[in-house]
Amino acid sequence: MQFSNIRLVEIQQLLSVMQYQQTNKWFSIPDWACELVTLGFEFAVESYQSQRILALVVPTREMAAAFFGVGLVLGRIFGDTDGKNDFEAFWQLEESTSVKLIIGGVHTGVIQSKTFNASGIREVRVKIDKKRDGSGTELRINEKMKFDFSLPESRVRLRKDASISTEKTSFFEHIAHLLKPTFVPSSKLDCLFVGEKNTLKLAAELVVRVSDTSNSFLMGCLLDVLRPKSVVDVGTVYRCNFLSSRSNDDFEVMNELTSIIFDGSTEFLHCVDQFPKHNWVVILEQSDSQFQAAVDRLNSDFIRRSEDWKPVTQIQGVEMLSFLGEQYGS
Amino acid sequence: MGRNLEVITKLYQQASNTEIHAHEFRDVLVQQFSFAVQKFFNGIADTPYATPWMQGLQAIRKYRYTLVFTLLPANDIDIFPSQILEQLQRWRNVLQQSYPNMILTLDAVSEGFQQLQTHTDTPIADIFQTLIGSDESMILVAADKRQLALHKKALLHSFPNSKIRTCQQSELAGLELFDRLIVIGPAAWFKSYVIAAPRAKRLDVIRPSWIRDVIESNCVFLNNKDVQRTVLVHRSTSKSSNLGIMEIESQGVPESQEEPTLNGEDFLDALEVRPLLDVSIIAQRQRIFDDSEQGNQEFTDARLLVLDEQLGVFLPIDALVYAVDFSKTNDDRVERIKLPAVIENTWIAFRTERSDRELIEQIADRLLGDDKTQFRKLQRDWKQGLENFVQNKGIEKLGERLRFYGAQNASQNNVKRWISNQSIWMDKLDDFKAVMSVLNLVARENEYIEAMRRIDQAHLMAGQKIRGLLLEKLKTITNRQLQKVHLEISMEGVEGGKFGIFRVIGVPDGIVKIPFSRLGKPLPLDD
Numbered sequence: 001m002q003f004s005n006i007r008l009v010e011i012q013q014l015l016s017v018m019q020y021q022q023t024n025k026w027f028s029i030p031d032w033a034c035e036l037v038t039l040g041f042e043f044a045v046e047s048y049q050s051q052r053i054l055a056l057v058v059p060t061r062e063m064a065a066a067f068f069g070v071g072l073v074l075g076r077i078f079g080d081t082d083g084k085n086d087f088e089a090f091w092q093l094e095e096s097t098s099v100k101l102i103i104g105g106v107h108t109g110v111i112q113s114k115t116f117n118a119s120g121i122r123e124v125r126v127k128i129d130k131k132r133d134g135s136g137t138e139l140r141i142n143e144k145m146k147f148d149f150s151l152p153e154s155r156v157r158l159r160k161d162a163s164i165s166t167e168k169t170s171f172f173e174h175i176a177h178l179l180k181p182t183f184v185p186s187s188k189l190d191c192l193f194v195g196e197k198n199t200l201k202l203a204a205e206l207v208v209r210v211s212d213t214s215n216s217f218l219m220g221c222l223l224d225v226l227r228p229k230s231v232v233d234v235g236t237v238y239r240c241n242f243l244s245s246r247s248n249d250d251f252e253v254m255n256e257l258t259s260i261i262f263d264g265s266t267e268f269l270h271c272v273d274q275f276p277k278h279n280w281v282v283i284l285e286q287s288d289s290q291f292q293a294a295v296d297r298l299n300s301d302f303i304r305r306s307e308d309w310k311p312v313t314q315i316q317g318v319e320m321l322s323f324l325g326e327q328y329g330s
Numbered sequence: 331m332g333r334n335l336e337v338i339t340k341l342y343q344q345a346s347n348t349e350i351h352a353h354e355f356r357d358v359l360v361q362q363f364s365f366a367v368q369k370f371f372n373g374i375a376d377t378p379y380a381t382p383w384m385q386g387l388q389a390i391r392k393y394r395y396t397l398v399f400t401l402l403p404a405n406d407i408d409i410f411p412s413q414i415l416e417q418l419q420r421w422r423n424v425l426q427q428s429y430p431n432m433i434l435t436l437d438a439v440s441e442g443f444q445q446l447q448t449h450t451d452t453p454i455a456d457i458f459q460t461l462i463g464s465d466e467s468m469i470l471v472a473a474d475k476r477q478l479a480l481h482k483k484a485l486l487h488s489f490p491n492s493k494i495r496t497c498q499q500s501e502l503a504g505l506e507l508f509d510r511l512i513v514i515g516p517a518a519w520f521k522s523y524v525i526a527a528p529r530a531k532r533l534d535v536i537r538p539s540w541i542r543d544v545i546e547s548n549c550v551f552l553n554n555k556d557v558q559r560t561v562l563v564h565r566s567t568s569k570s571s572n573l574g575i576m577e578i579e580s581q582g583v584p585e586s587q588e589e590p591t592l593n594g595e596d597f598l599d600a601l602e603v604r605p606l607l608d609v610s611i612i613a614q615r616q617r618i619f620d621d622s623e624q625g626n627q628e629f630t631d632a633r634l635l636v637l638d639e640q641l642g643v644f645l646p647i648d649a650l651v652y653a654v655d656f657s658k659t660n661d662d663r664v665e666r667i668k669l670p671a672v673i674e675n676t677w678i679a680f681r682t683e684r685s686d687r688e689l690i691e692q693i694a695d696r697l698l699g700d701d702k703t704q705f706r707k708l709q710r711d712w713k714q715g716l717e718n719f720v721q722n723k724g725i726e727k728l729g730e731r732l733r734f735y736g737a738q739n740a741s742q743n744n745v746k747r748w749i750s751n752q753s754i755w756m757d758k759l760d761d762f763k764a765v766m767s768v769l770n771l772v773a774r775e776n777e778y779i780e781a782m783r784r785i786d787q788a789h790l791m792a793g794q795k796i797r798g799l800l801l802e803k804l805k806t807i808t809n810r811q812l813q814k815v816h817l818e819i820s821m822e823g824v825e826g827g828k829f830g831i832f833r834v835i836g837v838p839d840g841i842v843k844i845p846f847s848r849l850g851k852p853l854p855l856d857d
Contacts, residue, residue, distance in 0.1 A: 020335060030335060032342040057550060059527060060340040062334060062505060206335075244655065266675050286523035287503035289675050289835065299552045317345030321551035 008312065011041040011074060014178050014210070019217075029208070033067045035315040040071025042313050043259065044190065044280065045079035050306055050324035052259075055282040055298045056318050064283050065263040066203040069191055072226050072259060072281075073239045076190040078179045087143040090124055090179055101126060103147035107139060117142065122181075149181075171220025172227060172237070175210060185237045189229070194271045195263030197242045201231065201259040243271070265294035272297070301325065337505045341529070344507075349532045350525070351434045352541040353461075356455040360397045360404065361540045362676035365440030367394050368598055370435045377429055378620045379421075385614065389447065390439070392476075392605045397446070399477055399515040399539055401455040404446040408480075411447050415440065454514060455488055457536050466509035468494045469530070471502060473519040474641035475854060481514075499524050500638055510534065516543035516600035542597040607855065613842035619832055630752075632844040633669060635678070642845045642855045643680065643832070645669055652679040652800065654831055664800055679800060680850050682830040691790035697785065707782040709754070712778060715769040716749045728768070737764035752846060754789060755782040773831035800829060 019026040029037075045282060058064045077086055093099065093111055101107045110126040117123045123142040131167045141147060176183040193200050204223040211217055223231065229238035259279040262268035265288035272280065284294055305323035314320065333339040367390055374380050374387065393414070394406050418440045425432045462468060470485070472478035481496050494512070499521050502511075511530035513520055516537050525533065525545060537543055613635060643653065650666040654677040664679070672678060681689055695702045719728050725742055732740035739761050747753050748765070756762045764784065766775045830852060 022335070027335075030339040030342075032339060033335070037560055055551065059345040060338055060505060062338055285503075286527040287521070292522070295550045302552050315342075315343040319549050319551060319554060323553075 008038055008042060010078060010179055011038055013072065014074075014175070017211045019209055021209070026209065032315060033063065034066055034069035035313060037071035037074070039313040039315065040068040040073075041075035041078070042071075042311050043068075043279070044072045044075025046311075047079070048309070048324060051277055052278070052279045052309060053282075053298070053301065053305075053321075053323055053325055054311070055284065055321040056315070057284050057286065057295075057320075058318050059285070061283055061285040061288075063192055063203045063206070065195060065200060065261050066206070066222050066226070068281060068283070069193060069204075069240060069261055070222050072261070073190045073226055074175065074179055076188065076239070077176050077183055086124070086143075087141070090141065090149055091122060091143075093124075099126060099149050101139065101141070101147060101149050102186075103139070103141070103145070109139065112138070163213060165328060169226040171218055174218050175220075175225055178210065187229075187238045189239070189241060189258050191240045191259045191261050193228070193240060193242045193261050193263060195242075195261075195267045197230075197243075197244050200242055200263060201228075204228075264288055265290040265313070268294050269297065334505055337507055337625065340507055341505075344531055345527065348528050348530070350528075350545055351534045351786070352545060353457045353534060353536045354456060355536065356539045357451055357453050358686060359442070359445055359449050359451070362540070363439070363446060364394050364397070364598060364603065366435065366438035366442050367391070368602065370432070370439050371730065373429075373432050373435050377432070377533075379424070383421065386421070386612070388605060389414065389417075393443075395603055395605050396476070396480065398541070398603055399454070399473075400480050401452065401458055401488060401514070402480065403452050404449040406473060410492055411443070415442060418435050443678055452488075454536055454600060455484070457603050458514070459489075460513070461510070461512060461534050462489065462492050462494055468510045468512060469502075469508045470494055470496045470512045470514070471520070471524060472498050473513070473515060474494060477515075492774045498640075502529055504529075514633065516541045517545045518543050518600035518605075522826065540597055541600050541603060543600045607636070607838060609838050609840040609842055612853070612855065613644070613844055629843040629845055630849070631841050632849060633841055634838055635672060636855065637832040637852065638835055643851045643852050644842075644849055645680075647841055651676065652797070652829075654679050664797060666797070669692070672837060674834060674836060676834045678826065678834055679831045682852060690789055690792045693795055694788035697788040697791055697795075700780075701784065705785050708781040709785060712765055712769060712771065713749055715771075716745070719768065720745075720749070731768045732761070732764045735764035735767035736819065737761045740764070750846075754786050773787065803829070 015029055015037060018029050018316065020029055021027075035294070039054075043052070056064070056068075065098040090099075091114060095111050095113060097111045098110060099109060101109065107126075107128050109126040112125045112127045114122070114124050121142050121144060123140050126139045126141060128137045128139055173183070173185055176185070201223065204226050205221050207219065207221050209217040225239075227237060227239045229241040231242075232238050259281055260271075260275045261281045261285050262272065265284050268280075268282045268284070269290055282294065282298060284291055288294065302321060302323055305325060307324040309322050309324045310321055311320075352668060371387065373390070374383065380387075389409075393407065393409055397404055400407060418436065422433065422436055422440075425436060441838045470481050471482050475498065478496060478498050485494065485496065486490060502524060506529060508530040510532045511524075511528050512534045513524065514536045517525045517535055525535075535545065613632075633645045633647055634642050634644055636642050649669045651669055651672055652664055653667045653672065654664055695706070698705055716728065719731075725745060729742060729745055732745070735759060738758055741757070743763075748756060748761075756765075759779070762779065763775065765773075766772050766778060771778060830853070
C-alpha cells in the first residue's frame with residue numbers, strides 16, 4: 001500500500017459516518033461527493049516541491065468546488081505535521097490507551113509508559129500489537145520525532161478522555177479532531193475559491209452531520225468546515241476565502257502551498273495569471289461558455305510541465321488532468 | 331440543495347454511460363437544392379454582387395438551413411415563394427448581362443426551389459416518429475430560436491399527442507435530466523456539451539447523410555487524448571427518395587468503422603449550411619423598421635451585442651452599460667461600464683420597454699416638479715430656434731455663426747446633436763452662450779442657463795435613482811432565477827421601468843449606423 005492510500009483511509013472513515021439532509025431525512029454522502037472530498041484531501045496532504053495543477057471536467061460544477069474544498073481544508077489540517085503539537089497531545093494520553101501510529105508505516109499498539117530518556121527528552125513507549133507469527137515489538141516515540149497518530153477503536157472516547165479535546169464543541173473542531181486529535185484551531189488560508197461567491201456559499205450551506213457518540217450526532221454544514229474568512233465572524237478561525245473572478249478585491253498574500261480553486265472556465269481564464277506559482281485546482285463543465293479556451297490553456301501548460309503527477313483518487317465520470325508545474329523558488 | 335445531490339449523482343453516474351444513436355436520412359430533392367445553392371453562393375462570392383445581394387442570399391441560406399432540420403414538409407415552410415422567385419428572376423436578368431456563365435447555376439437553384447414547393451416527403455419526421463413511442467421523458471433540443479419555433483409548430487401539427495418537450499440548447503446546462511434527448515441536424519450545429527455531456531441516458535441525432543459531420547466524444551485533455559470515452563455510438567441509416575423510404579439498420583457499428591460511401595465532393599460542411607450572423611443586414615433591417623415608424627431618422631454609431639436566446643441589442647458605441655455581477659455582494663452588484671468593456675458572459679441590464687433617455691426624462695421631470703413645464707419650454711425654444719436656423723440657412727452657416735460668437739465645439743456633428751433630443755445642452759458654457767447670441771437671447775441668457783443646469787442636474791439624479799431602484803430589485807434575485815436565460819424585473823411606481831437582464835454571448839466586430847429609436851431594444855437575430 002502506498003503512503004497516500006494509508007492516509008486516505010482516514011478521510012474515507014470520516015465520510016462513512018457523514019450524512020446530508022434532504023427534506024428532514026438523512027442520507028449517506030453520494031460516491032461522487034466522497035471522491036471529491038477524498039481527492040481534495042489527497043491534494044492537500046501530499047507535498048511536493050513544485051506547483052501542482054489539477055483540472056477536472058465534471059458533469060456539473062454544482063457542489064463540486066465545495067466538496068473538493070472541504071477535502072482540501074481537512075487535508076491541510078491532517079497533513080499539517082507540527083511534531084511538537086503531535087507530541088504534546090500524545091504525551092497527554094493515558095497509559096493503556098490504544099493508538100494507531102503513522103511512522104514509517106502504520107502500527108497499532110498500546111501506550112505502555114511515559115518517561116524521560118537519558119538526555120532528558122520525553123519519550124512514550126508503545127507496545128505494538130503482536131503479529132500473526134506471535135512476534136511483538138516496542139516503539140519509542142520521543143518529542144524530537146515526526147509522526148502522526150490516531151485512536152483506532154473509538155475516536156469519540158478520546159474526546160472525553162484526552163484533555164486536548166475537551167470543550168471543543170464546534171462542528172469544525174469536532175470534524176477536525178476526528179481526523180487529527182491534536183489539532184489546535186488556528187486561522188490559515190488553505191485555499192482560495194475563485195468563482196461566484198453566492199453560488200459557492202449556497203453550495204457550502206448543505207447541512208451534514210457526523211456521528212458523535214453511538215446515540216447522537218453533531219450537525220453542521222460544509223460552510224462550517226470551509227470557514228471562509230469573508231463569511232465567519234471577525235476574530236474567529238477561518239480556513240479559506242472566496243474571491244469573485246470579476247472583482248478587484250485584494251487577496252491576502254499567501255505562501256506557495258496555498259491552493260486556488262477555480263470554479264469555472266471563465267473564472268480560471270480571468271484570474272489564473274494572478275496566481276502563477278500557487279497550486280491550481282480547476283473545475284470545469286462542458287457547458288461553460290469558455291470551456292474550450294480553458295482546456296486549451298491547461299493543455300498548453302501541460303505540454304510545458306516539469307513532471308507528471310497522478311492522484312490516487314479517481315472519480316467516475318470525471319476527466320482529470322494533473323501535472324507538476326514550476327518548482328518553488330525557481 | 332439536498333434534492334440537487336440526487337440529480338447530480340445521476341449526472342455523475344451517466345456521464346460515462348450515455349448512448350449516442352445517429353440516424354441518417356437522405357432526401358434527394360433537398361440534397362440537390364442544397365448543392366445548387368452552395369455552387370451559386372461560391373460563384374457569387376467572386377462577383378461584385380455578393381454584398382448588395384446579401385439580404386436575398388441570406389434568405390435563401392435560411393431556407394436551405396430550415397430544410398435540413400424541419401419536421402415539416404418542404405412545402406410547409408414559412409417563406410414567401412413568390413418573393414424568392416421574383417428575386418431569382420431579377421438576379422438572372424442582371425447576371426445575363428455581366429456573368430452569363432452563372433445562369434445555369436442560378437437556374438438550378440430556381441428549379442430546385444420550385445420543385446420543393448410541391449415536395450411533401452418528410453424523412454426527418456418519419457425517423458422522429460419511430461423514436462417517440464415510449465413513455466420515457468424526452469426532450470427535443472433546438473440549436474437556435476428558429477429551430478425551436480419550427481419544432482414547436484411541427485409537434486403541434488404532426489405529433490399532437492406526443493409528450494415530448496422542446497428547449498433551446500442553452501437551457502440544457504442546468505440540473506434537469508431526461509431519459510432521451512433528440513437533436514435534429516448535424517452534431518456540429520450544437521454546442522459541444524449537448525453531444526459530449528448530454529443531460530440524458532440516450533442521445534438521438536437525426537442528420538442528413540450528405541453533410542460532413544463527426545460525433546466526437548473524445549477526452550479533452552492531452553494526457554487522455556487517445557482515450558475514447560465509453561460512449562456507444564449506434565448508427566441507423568434511413569435513406570429516402572421521392573419513391574419511398576428504405577431503412578437500413580446497422581446498430582452497434584462503431585462510428586469510425588463506417589466511412590461515408592460517397593466521395594468527398596458530395597458533402598457539404600455542417601457549418602456552411604447554417605445562416606450567417608451579419609451585423610450589417612441586421613442593422614439594415616433596423617433602419618427599415620425605423621422608416622416605417624417615423625420617416626425622419628436620426629442615426630448614431632452603434633455596436634451589436636449578441637445575447638442569449640438568439641437575441642441581440644444595438645447600443646451606441648459610447649454607451650454606459652449597467653453590468654450586473656451576481657457574485658458580488660448586493661450593494662456592489664451593479665456598475666456602469668463602457669460598452670467596449672462588455673465581454674462575453676457579462677450580464678447586462680437595460681430597459682426593455684422604454685429607452686434610457688425616455689425613462690430618465692420621465693423621472694427627471696418628476697424631480698423638477700412645478701418648474702418642469704417652464705424649463706422644458708425653454709429647452710424646446712432654443713433647440714427649435716437652432717433647427718429653424720438650419721432649415722433657413724443651412725447647418726454650415728449655423729456652425730460659422732456659432733464659432734463667430736465664441737463656440738469652441740460647433741462641428742456639424744455636435745450641432746446636430748445639440749439640436750436633437752438626445753442631448754440636454756452643451757458641455758461647455760461658451761458653446762451655449764454662442765447659441766444665445768445667435769438666437770438673440772442674450773438678455774435672457776441667465777434664465778436659460780439656470781433652466782438647463784436644473785434639467786441637467788435632474789437627469790443626473792434620475793440616473794442615480796434608477797441605479798438605486800435597479801439595485802434594490804437585483805437584491806431579490808435568487809440563484810435559481812439565475813438559471814434562466816434572461817430575467818425581467820419591474821420597478822414599482824416607474825412607468826416603463828421594466829429592465830431585462832441578459833447574458834452577453836458574443837460581441838461581433840463592426841460599427842453600424844442605427845436609428846436612435848432602435849437602440850437598446852432586444853431584437854430577434856434569426857428573423
